[in-house]
Amino acid sequence: MNAVDFRVLAVVPCFNEQAAIATVVDEINRVKRRHGLNLDVLVVNDQSTDDSLAIIQTLECLYLNLPVNLGIGGAMHAGYKYAFRQGYDIAVQIDGDGQHPAGELLKILEPIFADKADVVIGSRFLERTGFQSTYVRRLGIRYFRWLNQLLIGTSIHDSTSGFRAFNRRTICITNSYYPDEYPEPESIVQFGLHKLRILEVPVVMRERQGGTSSITMVKSIYYMFKVTMATLFVYIRLQNKQRTHGIITDCHSDT
Amino acid sequence: MESLPIVIQILSLIGALGFMYFITRLIVMGKLREEYSFIWIACTIILIVFSIWRKGLEQISLALGVFYPPSLIFLAAIFAIIIFLVHLSVVNSKMQQSVKELTHEIAFLRKELAELRQNEPPVSVDMPLVTEP
Structure with missing residues (x-):
């Protein structure tokens, strides 16, 4: 199959990103035209309190307007549900703050075009170029790598990276369950237990172009604790389920 | 006394x-x-x-080997409160899940509605409009 045969949905979660959102969408559209991709942009407005919605409505993109603020996990889940229902073959997450450069989009799409992976994660750390995040965050990321290694035996270098592409099978799985809060590390365990092929490719990330990170210093302890708990519990839950039902291959069952 | x-x-x-x-x-x-x-x-x-049943508390306490009857009340009350709080957390979690799902559905419907509006101009002027905030 050619790249054009795949219907791709780029899901852009947006919470108060009026400064960056227009550039992000424009960049994706430019990449789409340059490479002739069959791609739609879906911005998920998570109850922004600034002018994001008004800006989104003028852009060349589809958009979902959530009536209640759900957080990044809930917003992405809406996007994946949409991708599932509308029959997209691939879903990509590109953050609305401009951290994920659309120029790198093809790098995370190609392994899926070639059916080399079910989940492709754009990683900052495989080649140490571009924005490398703060020291504390990197320390946390090392901890998650260790946790993933322990639980599913795969070493993911950048488990907090949201720059990801999913194929249809992964979309099916995320359609029925996607973690609410801080979903990135937890979903890796979820994917690992579904025996999905996870591939990391090096990408160059930028510092956010606007807005503020959802994770502040005060919240980081809570973040570590919450993600550890969530990861352990999703692991136990799925293990139990797989012990009784085997590995779930049809994607309509939950989690 | x-x-x-x-x-x-x-x-x-x-x-x-x-x-x-x-x-x-x-x-x-x-x-x-x-x-x-x-x-x-x-x-x-x-x-x-x-x-x-005034003597009841004392009798039960004695039967259970609790020497200071009021402490039995506290024990039972705290236990009941904790159980009820757990119950409320469960209810709340379920509610959060439902809210999330409803939010998704409303977002999809809003999108569909907006698309329908765009393709078909309103039939009459007094057609009720559900406007997005």
């Missing part, structure tokens, strides 16, 4: 009955769902039983 327990007994009986009345009012007014009212009704019944 003998009159004091009687006064307390009457007071606690009035208190328990008052509480029962309050719970019933809430249910009647539709402000409290029946399934949550069971635990409160059970609590009031226990209160009423012990305010009538």
